[in-house]
Amino acid sequence: MDEEYDAIVLGTGLKECIISGLLSVDKYKVLHMDRNAYYGGESASLSMSQLWEKCGNGGSPPASLGANRDYNIDMVPKFIMANGQLVRVLIRTTVTRYLEFKAVDGSYVVNKGKVNKVPATDMEALRSSLMGVFEKRRARSFFIYVQEYEEKDPRTHKGLDLNTMTMAQVYAHFKLEPMTIEFIGHALALHRDDSYLDKPALETVKKVKLYHDSLVRYPDLRSPYIYPRYGLGELPQAFARLCAVYGGTYMLNKSDAEVVYDDNGKAVGVKSEGETAKCKFVVGDPSYFSNKYKKTGEVVRAVCILNHPIPNTDNAHSTQIILPQKQIGRRSDMYVFCCSYAHCVAPQGKWIAFVSTTVETQNPEAELAPGLALLGPIEERFVQVTPIYEPHEDGKSDNCFISKGYDASTHFEDTVNDVIDLYQRITGKVLDLSSEDPMVANTEV
Amino acid sequence: MMPDLAQQQSAKLVLLGEMGSGKSSLVLRFVKGQFFDYQESTIGAAFLTKPLPEYNVKFEIWDTAGQERYHSLAPMYYRGAAAAIIVYDVTSADSFVRAKNWVKELQRTGNANMIMALAGNKADLVKGDSSSRQVPTEEARAYADEHGLYFVETSAKEATNVDELFEEIAKRLPKAEVPRQSSGSVPLEQTQPAQASSSKCCS
Ligand SMILES: Nc1nc2c(ncn2[C@@H]2O[C@H](COP(=O)(O)OP(=O)(O)OP(=O)(O)O)[C@@H](O)[C@H]2O)c(=O)[nH]1
């Protein structure tokens, strides 16, 4: 490995793999390493025995859990917005050819202890049991406004300036009730707390629009979400493959990989097993750069194996349930995700449910109680608290371009935003996701 | 009569094995009937397809793309594969060790019904003069029998047993069960967003 590269990427998490894929397509010479023997880092999907070991449950998994190899359990559970930025990256890089996606069956929100389907369009608003007759009409006109809103077409703004109005003012304009505001803000715009209310409305309107546009993006979607067969761990691998196809070099199992700095503190290479590979800059997740990051919070996640679908979700194989902060007396929302053997992440007859939230107390596990209570009988449970890190610097002075950790958010929009930001800091170029034209040639051998 | 194309079953087939054992050469010989003495080490491979109408199957053949160099191939590459050809070079004992590791890996993590074939390639190099042979045929055959693999020695260069290898796999593919069930999958590349019917409705 005593060679010279343009970029050395450390860690094969999703962000790092998207970056290495994009850089190779841009003709950078890339070396990509991971300390683990498997792809994915934090964003890997683990087998049952890997999870069992990681969470230290003791002994070995009981036979009742089924075949170890049939499990692909996400460490960072999220769903993909069908019209979101990750889908654009997948299409533009043609990485879709390595993957197969299936729809997520349903999206739900908890209100007064009950699980309700999230109404996301004007039509669904009319049918929803969450609202009374008059409120339904008001909600419907809000939805029609959002569906028709185009940032570039002032006629669709109907006299509202969303850059100066706050979201609270927009809600007031449509005379929406607190309960409606809650599900719009938390279950459609997917805000994790209420700080958005006093910010310009444009961001939230765009988010509600994204939810709606995702719902109608492909025929027959019953939620705005899609999810890959075999779990999210397939995503980093697919981008790694793109990188390899464009000449990138892969080395796993480099447990001692260490960044080498020059006298001015600039990264100049990576050392492993007594050899040093030189490079112009290093990209990676925070764990590869000691002292260059800070902790910004913690996420607590429970993985639960079930023998049944989550109650009150129409026997769905895959669902998301949002528990808005106020419904459970918290400052941040709680999320339940569920997938089953239908997405090839568990043996026949098993469901995997994830409950996650931002840690607020000294006893994170106890915080998950309201989410766990929705699941019905739980066959096996694993709880993990993960710190979230953020880099101190932007990489210009030390040639270290460091990604942020994965927060509690339910989807990949923030993930892709971090990638876009990293890509721009590294290359000076804007990653254009406005078009869906492939940025790479669709080659055969 | 031509079989109904719509009925033709697609089967993902992957090639695994040490660098330089001849994976790309076998694919190229089978799909295009070509061979190059200076076949470049594979970097940018996606996949090739080849229909075998006699067997009512269309092979989607995946060649490795450089990740194999440092034994870092992503498992997604062989995920969902209906069949795998594990290639070694009869003049390299190391490549046979690597092939056996692949068999172990696939039996541990791969699709349980995957059809596996072991190909001892570059057989032309030991034809007549066997001094450069490092893997005895009988040893490889015994190993293959023990692990339930179809075994054949091939030469991509001289087109020996190459079609036979792929055809034998086609024969063994289960007719009913298609591992790559695509029911309910969402085709992301479909660029035209579905019509937003909801807002057009009146109430
Ligand atoms: N004599 C002989 N040479 C062969 C045969 N098959 C391949 N070769 C040669 O062996 C070398 C490597 O072949 P490739 O097909 O590139 O091997 P590969 O397994 O695809 O290698 P990587 O892509 O680097 O993993 C080339 O120079 C080929 O010409 C064969 O059957 N006989």
Ligand SMILES: [Mg+2]
């Ligand atoms: Mg090759």
